[in-house]
Every structure is written in structure tokens, then in C-alpha cells.
Amino acid sequence: MNQVSAEKPWLKHVPKGNPLEVDIPEISVNQLLARSVEKYPDHTAVSFYNHTLSYAQLYGAVNRVASALVQKGIEKGDRVALMLPNCPQYPISYYAVLACGGIVVQINPMYKAQELLHVLRDSGAKLLIAYEPLLPTVEEIKDKTDLTEVITVSFSQGKGTFQTLLEDRGYQIPTVAINPREDVAVLQYTGGTTGRSKGAMLTHYNLVANAMQCIGTAEIQIEYGRERTLTVAPLFHVYGMTSGMNLTFAVGGNMILLPRFDVEEVLETIEKWRPTGFPGVPTMYIGLLQHPRFKEVDMTCFKTCSSGSAPLPIEVLNKVKAETGAPIAEGYGLSEASPVTHRNPVRGLQKPGSIGIPLPNTDAKIVDMATGQEELPPGEVGELIIKGPQVMKGYWNMLEETAHTLRNGWLYTGDLAKMDEDGFFYIVGRKKELILAGGYNVYPVEVEDVIYSHPAVLEAAVIGVPDAYRGETVKAVVVLREGATLETEELIAYCRERLANYKVPRLVEFRSELPKSAVGKILKRKLKEEQSNLSSPANDPAQKGDA
Numbered sequence: 133m134n135q136v137s138a139e140k141p142w143l144k145h146v147p148k149g150n151p152l153e154v155d156i157p158e159i160s161v162n163q164l165l166a167r168s169v170e171k172y173p174d175h176t177a178v179s180f181y182n183h184t185l186s187y188a189q190l191y192g193a194v195n196r197v198a199s200a201l202v203q204k205g206i207e208k209g210d211r212v213a214l215m216l217p218n219c220p221q222y223p224i225s226y227y228a229v230l231a232c233g234g235i236v237v238q239i240n241p242m243y244k245a246q247e248l249l250h251v252l253r254d255s256g257a258k259l260l261i262a263y264e265p266l267l268p269t270v271e272e273i274k275d276k277t278d279l280t281e282v283i284t285v286s287f288s289q290g291k292g293t294f295q296t297l298l299e300d301r302g303y304q305i306p307t308v309a310i311n312p313r314e315d316v317a318v319l320q321y322t323g324g325t326t327g328r329s330k331g332a333m334l335t336h337y338n339l340v341a342n343a344m345q346c347i348g349t350a351e352i353q354i355e356y357g358r359e360r361t362l363t364v365a366p367l368f369h370v371y372g373m374t375s376g377m378n379l380t381f382a383v384g385g386n387m388i389l390l391p392r393f394d395v396e397e398v399l400e401t402i403e404k405w406r407p408t409g410f411p412g413v414p415t416m417y418i419g420l421l422q423h424p425r426f427k428e429v430d431m432t433c434f435k436t437c438s439s440g441s442a443p444l445p446i447e448v449l450n451k452v453k454a455e456t457g458a459p460i461a462e463g464y465g466l467s468e469a470s471p472v473t474h475r476n477p478v479r480g481l482q483k484p485g486s487i488g489i490p491l492p493n494t495d496a497k498i499v500d501m502a503t504g505q506e507e508l509p510p511g512e513v514g515e516l517i518i519k520g521p522q523v524m525k526g527y528w529n530m531l532e533e534t535a536h537t538l539r540n541g542w543l544y545t546g547d548l549a550k551m552d553e554d555g556f557f558y559i560v561g562r563k564k565e566l567i568l569a570g571g572y573n574v575y576p577v578e579v580e581d582v583i584y585s586h587p588a589v590l591e592a593a594v595i596g597v598p599d600a601y602r603g604e605t606v607k608a609v610v611v612l613r614e615g616a617t618l619e620t621e622e623l624i625a626y627c628r629e630r631l632a633n634y635k636v637p638r639l640v641e642f643r644s645e646l647p648k649s650a651v652g653k654i655l656k657r658k659l660k661e662e663q664s665n666l667s668s669p670a671n672d673p674a675q676k677g678d679a
């Protein structure tokens with residue numbers, strides 16, 4: 133075994149002979165792709181329904197689009213925004229922008245005009261490549277931005293103006309020198325689950341590093357040139373971008389793209405394409421598990437499935453494992469870290485409910501949440517901070533926010549976590565979502581895990597709602613399984629048997645669905661906003677004189 137340092141107990145899980153660190157080449161994101169193009173030109177890089185692109189075809193298209201972008205005046209450092217669903221034009225545009233030395237601005241296609249305006253203005257994007265049906269939203273705000281052109285992608289007859297970029301005009305792309313450590317490749321706008329979106333500057337080095345770190349800790353034997361990744365996680369989100377796309381291309385694999393999460397379609401795709409990997413999010417697994425056909429579909433093709441982006445309830449992890457036999461790994465990360473920083477299982481050891489240990493080349497600590505300074509001993513809850521090559525350069529145009537989030541080379545994640553004696557980390561909630569009920573700290577994940585273990589429950593979110601006496605009170609918003617019944621009192625009694633009194637939800641609301649982000653994350657911010665709207669004077673009958 134390696135020598136185990138007291139501060140890094142996770143090192144004991146890394147047997148001697150295994151690298152504690154992985155080599156990170158000083159190359160651009162495009163060079164990572166180019167390596168696979170050279171080795172596997174005829175292998176399929178992208179599948180989208182019946183369309184496929186080999187590595188050679190993908191690279192050819194990237195070069196043609198890049199040369200067209202240069203003709204349109206795109207220079208090193210220029211921002212080009214992509215507002216597209218998952219489709220082959222996504223990777224083509226993404227790598228083409230990078231080939232010109234440009235910076236990809238990732239935009240959620242579900243954005244409404246105001247959100248889009250914020251990102252376009254903040255990034256100062258010169259050009260936008262957008263899915264044609266989204267044009268009305270773009271038109272609403274275009275005049276208030278620096279956009280000089282909007283290029284459209286369409287799947288219907290005319291195919292949009294993007295099609296003309298694919299024509300071979302014989303232009304040459306000038307060779308743009310990239311400094312991987314300095315040059316920003318992507319502005320990854322944080323999802324805004326808890327607040328206004330900020331552009332995390334991810335350099336070429338950050339992105340190459342995270343791909344290499346994930347490859348270096350894969351629990352499976354990677355077969356270069358042969359892996360197939362079912363990529364339904366949106367590519368505009370950091371999780372889809374890295375785990376679905378960059379990682380797949382780095383190992384010469386086939387990215388099987390789907391534009392949205394539709395359980396039927398996912399099951400059909402598994403049967404038809406036999407993917408070997410699936411980067412999913414907890415709500416996708418929940419959706420799959422409850423589908424009647426789920427048990428019938430042969431899942432033996434999967435070498436690994438992963439879950440990230442949000443806490444994976446222990447109940448869901450156990451069910452996926454029990455009902456499919458498919459191993460499921462939980463990853464943790466955030467936009468600001470390209471995204472992955474932790475992984476569970478590690479070397480075959482999996483602790484349910486844990487996000488695992490830090491990836492190679494990554495350091496992590498739990499520090500006092502108020503001061504951000506003192507390191508806390510195992511078992512104590514504090515803020516999780518991270519250091520590693522995948523950590524962003526800073527936020528675009530936001531010096532103050534950057535100074536707050538990046539301190540002495542450490543990324544302050546805003547997540548509350550603890551580490552056990554073995555060096556395994558556990559997320560217990562977000563700092564912003566911590567519930568302070570009657571002077572006690574309540575960590576939502578702990579309560580959610582109990583609620584999820586009830587057989588009638590499909591989905592749950594625990595939030596704090598304002599309470600005149602207790603400051604905040606614990607509220608559970610719950611979706612029941614089809615046909616299941618459960619009374620508020622029953623659920624409260626179930627929680628009371630398993631949780632200390634102050635953690636037990638005082639309020640329970642049953643709903644038919646929960647608000648979710650495009651990647652499928654439950655939007656607690658929306659739920660909280662609804663609560664404060666309910667208790668705001670405008671909605672208070674007493675204030676309106678209706679009482």
C-alpha cells in the first residue's frame with residue numbers, strides 16, 4: 133500500500149503500483165480528438181438515429197465549419213454561442229469553434245429570452261449557432277446583444293444555414309497556437325439551480341485533464357476504439373460535454389446521441405445499439421426503473437453506468453444494481469471543475485450514499501463553513517473545497533465572484549459534506565439549501581434518503597420554508613408511484629421512526645411532478661420561490677383584506 137497521510141485517508145484505497153496521479157498532456161481539446169481521428173478514422177464517432185459519422189467524417193466536417201467561421205471573422209478568443217439540442221451538429225460546431233481558437237459559450241436551449249439575453253451579453257458572443265425552432269426567442273433580444281450573425285440548424289427540408297458551412301470551399305484554417313493552460317475553451321454557464329448564471333472559464337487543460345482523470349480511474353477495462361456511450365445528458369451541460377462527448381472521443385468511442393430523455397426511446401436504443409456506458413442523472417434512473425419494460429430489456433451490454441449532477445438516493449442505487457446487474461458508479465462534480473472531482477466506487481469498494489474519493493491529481497478538504505479556513509476532522513459537516521487541474525480559471529467578467537469562489541488555489545464548492553475515516557466523502561446538501569429549523573441544522577439529503585426508502589415514493593425534494601417561530605421548517609414535496617397511496621401523517625410517522633425529531637418534515641405536499649432543469653435536476657430554487665410567493669404579502673389574504 134502507499135504511505136497513507138493522515139490528511140488524505142483515501143490514499144489507502146489506492147494499491148501500490150496504481151498511479152496516484154495520471155499524466156495530463158499539454159494539448160488542446162481538439163488535439164485530444166485528433167489522436168482518435170488518427171487511430172480510428174473509420175470507426176463511428178457519432179450515431180444519431182440512422183445517421184452516423186466516422187471519426188474521419190467528423191474531423192472533415194469540423195475543419196470545413198472552422199474554415200467557414202474564420203471567413204466570417206472569428207478569431208482567437210472570440211466567443212461563439214451554441215444553443216442546440218443533442219445532434220451531430222453539436223460536436224461539429226463545438227470542435228470547429230475551438231479549432232479557430234474561439235471560445236464555446238454553452239447555452240441551454242430551454243432558456244427564455246431574458247436568460248438568453250443575460251448569457252449573450254455577459255459573454256459578448258459574436259456569433260450564435262441555434263436550433264431553428266428557437267429563433268423566435270433569439271429574435272426577441274438579438275438587438276440588445278453583440279451578435280453579428282445567427283446560424284441556424286434545422287432537421288427539416290432546408291436544413292438551416294449551418295448546412296452551407298459544411299460545403300467545402302477549399303479554405304484553409306490558419307493554425308492557431310493554443311496555450312492549453314491559459315486559453316479558455318468553454319464558458320460553462322452554471323445551471324442556475326440556486327441563482328443567476330455565471331460563466332465558468334474552462335481552459336483546454338481543464339477539459340483534457342478531466343477526461344484523463346476519469347479514464348485513469350475507470351473501474352472497467354477500457355477498450356480503446358470500441359466503447360459506446362449512450363449520451364442523452366445534454367451536451368450544453370458540463371456533465372454531457374465531458375462524460376458523454378470529450379471522454380468518449382478521447383477513447384475513440386462511439387457517442388450514441390439522443391436529443392431528450394424519453395424512457396421508451398432510451399430502452400429501444402439500448403436494445404438496438406448495445407451501449408457500454410451511460411452517464412445518467414438520478415431522475416433518469418428513477419424514470420427507467422418505474423417503466424414496465426425496464427426489467428425485460430437486456431442490460432448486459434453495460435460495462436458501467438454512472439450517475440452525477442445530483443445526489444443518487446441509496447434506494448435508487450440499490451434498485452438499479454439489483455434489477456439490472458449493471459454496475460452503477462456515482463460521480464460528483466460541478467461546472468467549475470469541468471466537472472468531475474470524486475468517484476464511487478473506487479478500486480471495487482463502493483459505499484452507498486457516498487460520492488467516493490477524489491480523482492487522481494485532486495485534493496479535497498472539509499472546512500469550517502463559516503470561516504472557510506479550519507480543516508474539520510472526519511465525521512464533521514463543513515464546506516467541501518477542491519484543488520486540482522480540472523478547476524476553472526475563474527468566472528468570466530466576475531472578479532469578485534471569482535475571488536470568493538477560488539481562494540489560494542482552492543475551489544469553494546458551496547456544498548456541505550463530510551468525510552469518513554476511510555477518506556470517503558458524503559454530500560449532505562448545498563450551503564444555500566441548508567435548513568435551519570429551530571436552531572438545528574437539517575441537511576436535506578439525509579431526509580430525502582429516508583423518504584425515498586418508502587415504497588410508495590417516486591421522487592422527493594426537501595426544502596426549508598419560512599416559519600415564524602422556528603426560523604425555517606422542514607417541508608417535503610413528494611411524487612408518489614403510479615397507483616400508490618400515502619397520507620401525510622403516514623409519511624411523517626415513517627420519517628419519525630428513522631430521523632431525529634427536528635429533521636422530520638412538518639409539512640408534506642404531494643404533487644404529480646417536480647420542476648426539473650434540462651439535465652433532469654430537481655429545481656429546489658423553484659420550489660422555494662413558490663413557497664415565498666405563497667407567504668408574500670401579495671398572496672396573503674390578510675393583507676388583501678380578504679380575511
Ligand SMILES: Nc1ncnc2c1ncn2[C@@H]1O[C@H](COP(=O)(O)OP(=O)(O)OP(=O)(O)O)[C@@H](O)[C@H]1O
Pocket residue numbers: 322323324325326327328329330439440441442443444462463464465466467468487545546547559561562649
Ligand atoms: N453526486 C452528487 N451528489 C450530490 N450533489 C451533486 C452530485 N453531483 C453534483 N451535485 C450537485 O450539483 C452541483 C453542480 O451542478 P452545476 O455545476 O450543474 O450547477 P447547477 O446546480 O446547475 O447551478 P448553480 O450552481 O448555479 O446552482 C454541485 O455543486 C452539487 O450541489
